[in-house]
Amino acid sequence: xxxxALLTRKELHGTFTSPVAYTVATVFLLVLGYTFSLxxxxxxxxxxxxxxxxxxxxxxxxVPVLTMRAFAEERRGDTLELLLTAPVSEIWIVLAKxxxxxxxxxxxxxxxxxxxxxxxxxxxxxxxxxYSGYLALALxxxxxxxxxxxxxxxxxxxxxxxxxxxxxxxxxxxxxxxGYLLPQPLESLxxxxxxxxxxKPLATGxxxxxxxxxxxxxxxxxxxxxxxxxxxx
Amino acid sequence: xxxxxxxxxxxxxxxxxxxxxxxAAGVSKRYGRTAALESFSLEVSRGxxxxxxxxxxxxxTTFLRMxxxxxLPSAGSLRVAGHDVVDEPMAARRRIGYVPESVPMxxxxxxxxxxxxxxxxxxVPPSAVGAAIDRVxxxxxxxxRLNAPIPTLSRGYRxxxxxxxxxxxxxxxxxxxxxxxxxxPRQIIETxxxxxxxxxxxxxxxxxxxxxxxxxxxxxxxxxxRGRLKGVRSVSSTPDLEEWFLSLA
Numbered sequence: 001x002x003x004x005a006l007l008t009r010k011e012l013h014g015t016f017t018s019p020v021a022y023t024v025a026t027v028f029l030l031v032l033g034y035t036f037s038l039x040x041x042x043x044x045x046x047x048x049x050x051x052x053x054x055x056x057x058x059x060x061x062x063v064p065v066l067t068m069r070a071f072a073e074e075r076r077g078d079t080l081e082l083l084l085t086a087p088v089s090e091i092w093i094v095l096a097k098x099x100x101x102x103x104x105x106x107x108x109x110x111x112x113x114x115x116x117x118x119x120x121x122x123x124x125x126x127x128x129x130x131y132s133g134y135l136a137l138a139l140x141x142x143x144x145x146x147x148x149x150x151x152x153x154x155x156x157x158x159x160x161x162x163x164x165x166x167x168x169x170x171x172x173x174x175x176x177x178x179g180y181l182l183p184q185p186l187e188s189l190x191x192x193x194x195x196x197x198x199x200k201p202l203a204t205g206x207x208x209x210x211x212x213x214x215x216x217x218x219x220x221x222x223x224x225x226x227x228x229x230x231x232x233x
Numbered sequence: 234x235x236x237x238x239x240x241x242x243x244x245x246x247x248x249x250x251x252x253x254x255x256x257a258a259g260v261s262k263r264y265g266r267t268a269a270l271e272s273f274s275l276e277v278s279r280g281x282x283x284x285x286x287x288x289x290x291x292x293x294t295t296f297l298r299m300x301x302x303x304x305l306p307s308a309g310s311l312r313v314a315g316h317d318v319v320d321e322p323m324a325a326r327r328r329i330g331y332v333p334e335s336v337p338m339x340x341x342x343x344x345x346x347x348x349x350x351x352x353x354x355x356x357v358p359p360s361a362v363g364a365a366i367d368r369v370x371x372x373x374x375x376x377x378r379l380n381a382p383i384p385t386l387s388r389g390y391r392x393x394x395x396x397x398x399x400x401x402x403x404x405x406x407x408x409x410x411x412x413x414x415x416x417x418p419r420q421i422i423e424t425x426x427x428x429x430x431x432x433x434x435x436x437x438x439x440x441x442x443x444x445x446x447x448x449x450x451x452x453x454x455x456x457x458x459r460g461r462l463k464g465v466r467s468v469s470s471t472p473d474l475e476e477w478f479l480s481l482a
Contacts, residue, residue, distance in 0.1 A: 006353050010339070017341040078337035082398075085301040085331050086354045087323040233305040 003088050007096030008103075011070075015100055020069065024062050025108050031058060036115050046123030051115060052133040052203040056196075059105065059137070059144055060173065064165035066104060067148025068158040070097040071226075075156035090230040094223055097149045105141045109134065129205030136202030139215035140195075144169060146222035153226040169195070252315070254279050254406055254436040255300065260309035262295050269295040270460045273309070279405075280433040284447045285440045286478065287457035293440040294334060296457075297410050300438070301331045314405050327356055330399030334410040334440075336391050338383045344394055345379045348401055355402035369397040373427070389420040396427065407431065409439040413446055425450050448474050456481050 015021045035054045043050075074080040083093055113134070119125040147168055152161040172195040179190030191197060198211040253276035262270040270292040277283045285293045298304040300311055302322050311318045316325040338347055345366065352362045370376055373393045378386065386394065392412070399407060412428065413421045428437060428450050441447050447454050448468060456463040456478060463481040471477050 003354075006350070010350055013346075014339065014341050077340070078333060078335040079339055081298075081303050081333045081335075082331075082337055082351070083354075085303050085326060085329070086351075087326040087356055088354060089323075233303065 004092050004095055007088070007092055008099045011096050011100030012103065015104060018069070020065060021104055024066055028058050028062055028108050029111060032112055046119045046125040048116060048119065048125070048130050048133055049204055051112070052137065055109070055112065055137055056140060056199055056203070059140060060169045061166070063105060063141070063144040063148050064162040064169070066101050067145055067152055067165060068162035070101065070149045070152040072152050072156050072158040072161045084230065090227045093230060094149060094153070094227045098145055098223060101145045101149065102141060105145060106138065109137050109141070132205050132207050133203045135207070136199050139202070139212055140199055142219040143215045146219035150222040150226040150229070153229040253277055254314050255438060256312040257296070258310045260296070260299060260306045260311055262299060262304060263307045268460050273462050275455055275462065275465065277436055277438055279436055281453065282428060282432045282437040282439070282451045283453045283455060284451035285438070285457055286442065286444070286447050286454050288442055291457040292460040293457055294410055297408050297438070297440060301329055301408055302326050327402070328405045329408055330402065330404035330406070331408045332395045332399045332410060332412060334414060336395045338391065338394065340384050343380055343382050344375065344386070347383060347394065348397055351398040352401040357402050365401050365403070369400045372400070373397050388415050389417065392416060392420065392424060405436060407435045407437045409437065411440055413441070413443070421446070444474050444478060458482060
């Protein structure tokens with residue numbers, strides 16, 4: 001665990017000395033603030049469901065930018081050779097990359113709780129869907145960051161890593177639409193893989209373990225594949 | 234230079250003085266049908282400086298990368314200080330200090346941060362990191378660059394910092410890929426003197442494609458051509474290294 005802490009600290013240090021983290025956080029919060037103000041003035045309804053969907057879309061667009069440098073930069077700068085020749089397991093290296101990016105996106109989400117505070121101060125929101133919405137976002141981010149890290153482990157080109165991640169996210173998002181065109185049992189499989197299909201119930205206050213299991217199992221699978229990729233020598 | 238022995242790895246030495254520290258037996262590395270290295274066997278004794286000599290693409294770096302665990306051999310076995318690099322990779326890696334040819338470093342760190350990170354990564358306990366850094370900084374005369382950001386370092390200082398990170402955990406084996414590549418004449422002499430000062434206390438495996446450099450630095454030289462070991466000789470018993478090399482080519 002000490003090795004995981006050491007590697008995660010190094011990743012966070014690298015993240016916060018690069019302009020990428022600040023740019024992503026700024027864009028995310030600016031767009032969200034704009035949307036929140038617009039929605040609140042237009043509907044005058046004290047709930048965050050629309051904001052959660054906005055955060056879902058922004059996460060899909062911006063997480064690839066956060067994770068693209070994870071391994072791509074290590075490969076490009078040859079520093080991966082330092083990590084992989086040290087007495088440290090590949091899984092710690094992957095987990096550290098994951099935790100650093102995950103902490104950053106959770107930090108951005110945490111800043112967005114100011115909107116919930118505003119709603120609480122000036123209205124009477126139903127807090128249940130707000131709590132479950134943040135749970136949905138935390139689970140979504142785990143999946144997105146894990147897939148982003150896995151994609152980054154495949155290439156030394158950051159643009160390729162980001163494009164690949166975005167491609168996977170969009171395919172998962174629209175998996176249910178594709179599913180309706182397929183025969184059984186492929187239809188059930190495609191619908192079962194749908195990102196929005198598992199996000200929407202949680203974001204609107206319906207908490208099912210199966211939805212949480214979907215995000216966590218895909219995240220674990222992506223992290224496992226990333227560590228296998230690193231173990232390929 | 235102060236003797237580079239620390240308390241934190243002395244208990245790990247489990248190879249008798251007479252046993253070779255590096256043993257490669259029939260090692261091959263293939264990429265599809267292309268063989269980068271074929272049936273390579275070599276032994277390096279404790280305290281010896283052995284140089285792999287060969288042109289670019291002869292398999293020198295491939296061998297070093299397999300020895301350090303960055304690549305896995307397609308066939309054969311590789312042991313470092315009694316530990317198989319495939320079956321006991323962590324034990325083998327703890328005993329190696331490695332400087333890759335490209336001298337990679339984290340650009341967002343300062344020299345001290347980088348050395349501290351590498352020390353912890355290589356298993357130096359937190360309480361011993363400060364002393365370990367002081368030891369290598371003194372040995373490599375890095376005192377005035379300790380707080381310098383990595384991107385501001387000259388090529389010569391980068392090479393020194395790379396050697397410092399390879400020595401910071403006091404390894405038994407030092408693996409250096411083209412350690413004088415890109416250095417000016419003064420820096421080459423300094424690096425050579427450093428390697429010679431470590432000879433006898435560290436087992437050093439290095440690569441080079443410069444005959445004169447090998448002659449002045451190594452105890453033995455192994456010639457690699459097109460992925461095959463062509464011969465191994467003691468430098469002191471080979472007065473004309475150039476003639477011998479040309480006879481093998």
